[in-house]
Amino acid sequence: MSGLDEFEDELETCFGTSCGLCERGCPVYQTLYTRTLSMKGRNRTMLGLLKGKFDITPSVIEAAFECTLCGNCDRWCALKNTDHTMALREHLLKHGVEPMKEHSSLLASLKNYGNPWFQPRSARSKWMRGLDIPRASPGKQEVLFFAGCTSAVMKPLVPSLVASAKLLKRAGVDFAVMAQDEPCCGSTLLRVGQTDEFEKLEKDNFDKFKALGIKKIVTSCPGCYTTLRRSAERLGEDIEVVHITQEVADLIRSGDLKVQRSSEKMTYHDPCHLGRLGGIFDEPRDIMKAVSEFVEMGNNCYESRCCGAGAGLQSAFPKLSRELATRRIEEAKGTGATTLVTCCPFCETQLRTVPGINVTDLMELLLEASSNGG
Numbered sequence: 001m002s003g004l005d006e007f008e009d010e011l012e013t014c015f016g017t018s019c020g021l022c023e024r025g026c027p028v029y030q031t032l033y034t035r036t037l038s039m040k041g042r043n044r045t046m047l048g049l050l051k052g053k054f055d056i057t058p059s060v061i062e063a064a065f066e067c068t069l070c071g072n073c074d075r076w077c078a079l080k081n082t083d084h085t086m087a088l089r090e091h092l093l094k095h096g097v098e099p100m101k102e103h104s105s106l107l108a109s110l111k112n113y114g115n116p117w118f119q120p121r122s123a124r125s126k127w128m129r130g131l132d133i134p135r136a137s138p139g140k141q142e143v144l145f146f147a148g149c150t151s152a153v154m155k156p157l158v159p160s161l162v163a164s165a166k167l168l169k170r171a172g173v174d175f176a177v178m179a180q181d182e183p184c185c186g187s188t189l190l191r192v193g194q195t196d197e198f199e200k201l202e203k204d205n206f207d208k209f210k211a212l213g214i215k216k217i218v219t220s221c222p223g224c225y226t227t228l229r230r231s232a233e234r235l236g237e238d239i240e241v242v243h244i245t246q247e248v249a250d251l252i253r254s255g256d257l258k259v260q261r262s263s264e265k266m267t268y269h270d271p272c273h274l275g276r277l278g279g280i281f282d283e284p285r286d287i288m289k290a291v292s293e294f295v296e297m298g299n300n301c302y303e304s305r306c307c308g309a310g311a312g313l314q315s316a317f318p319k320l321s322r323e324l325a326t327r328r329i330e331e332a333k334g335t336g337a338t339t340l341v342t343c344c345p346f347c348e349t350q351l352r353t354v355p356g357i358n359v360t361d362l363m364e365l366l367l368e369a370s371s372n373g374g
């Protein structure tokens with residue numbers, strides 16, 4: 001992990017360039033038009049802190065946290081801007097700034113319950129009741145289906161996990177789950193700047209996966225996907241991490257999963273962690289085309305707009321967060337689609353808060369379209 005000083009050259013480059021290209025697709029800037037909240041402004045703030053020209057003030061703290069870490073600014077710039085923002089959050093916490101009060105409660109829950117939602121560990125295995133899925137045990141399986149904290153404990157999201165597990169079973173994939181022993185991937189810690197805590201957690205997690213003999217992790221949540229994949233790379237672990245959309249798109253291609261296409265017009269929202277930050281654009285679209293009459297929104301793939309739920313924005317800045325969701329829903333409605341499909345528990349929950357279009361999960365949709373027994 002990096003401190004602010006590691007990025008000093010990049011911050012100087014931004015200051016010298018000041019091109020402002022990062023402002024084009026920034027959902028926060030394009031909603032509030034506040035320069036200190038764009039990446040250009042935030043980079044200047046960081047440079048000022050490094051050079052001792054600024055003190056840590058409430059507006060510096062706001063600039064650090066009023067960002068969804070959606071990565072759109074990285075799309076337009078050679079600098080590692082989202083890493084800068086995460087380093088700024090870490091810098092503030094290391095200089096005695098308490099986490100935002102809304103984030104403190106998430107962190108307290110993680111510490112006490114192993115998930116950010118104040119749910120007992122036993123709640124994590126409720127989703128799999130009646131599904132006859134083996135529990136991971138040392139040396140017994142190579143593939144782990146990683147449910148993730150949010151989908152496992154939030155009732156409206158459970159159908160997505162159930163659909164994923166049924167699809168894997170239908171296609172004959174030999175997999176197991178960790179049930180109540182499944183740890184948090186640590187994404188929340190990382191996004192709010194708790195880097196030291198995160199590094200301890202990622203090491204413990206991979207020790208657990210190795211002890212079980214896991215060779216491949218299939219995640220349901222895009223945030224778990226990018227976090228675990230980067231942890232595996234950073235730690236040099238020989239464990240493949242894939243998202244469920246990659247796994248099932250392969251199963252459709254190989255003929256192990258058979259699907260029927262409907263004539264309903266549907267559009268797809270790229271979760272930031274899966275698309276721009278994870279580089280997975282094709283597989284969800286392959287699935288969409290296999291099951292529906294697929295139409296794109298104007299802002300898609302790298303240009304996709306954040307739903308507004310990310311990086312603690314939803315809890316700390318709910319009004320702005322909802323405005324971002326409203327804009328995305330309007331864009332989806334503009335395609336003429338009757339259904340907006342996504343594959344992230346945060347995007348799904350967030351987009352469902354705005355009426356106007358049916359929002360559904362890609363795995364649930366695929367299960368309905370899948371025809372080979374099970």
Ligand code: SF4
Binds near residue numbers: 078
């Ligand atoms: S962050 Fe990048 S795109 Fe934005 S002003 Fe700086 S150099 Fe330009």
Ligand code: SF4
Binds near residue numbers: 039069073082
């Ligand atoms: S990560 Fe997204 S919200 Fe944050 S500054 Fe970049 S474009 Fe704006």
